[in-house]
Amino acid sequence: MVFAGSGSRGLTNRICEYLSIRPSENETLQFTNGNIFVRILENVRGRRIYIIQSTAFSTNDNFMELLFWLDACKRASAASVTAVIPYFSYTQRRLKLRFFLRRSPGMPYLHTCLLYTSPSPRDLSTSR
DSSP states (O other): OOOEEETSHHHHHHHHHTTTOOOOOOEEEEOOOOOOOEOOSSOTTEEEEEOOOOOOOSSHHHHHHHHHHHHHHHHOSSSSEEESSOTTTHHHHHHHHHHHHHHHHHHHHHHHHHHHSSOEEEEEOOOO
């Protein structure tokens, strides 16, 4: 089953079209106070799940949404969850900060730790 995060709906549709499958039904709601709510609209119990979510603009919202998707799939008893991250924006920031600050924050490291302590043991990223 392939789920689209709100940051990668177009890419998910193209991937599913190429694989001759349909994207799985889900919804993401963002409330006026900024809170994000995700809902899986299909049964994922015992299934292998792929969540495609870029962390492009709005970076923090998309990253938190990804963590919520991972948690929702785990709580719905998915057999496995793989996060496909076509663009992981915090890796780009680290490269820029390295030239300006001696003690730049380890943002990519922190985000990677959050992903690997999340319910998804497998993550795929295509950004450098």
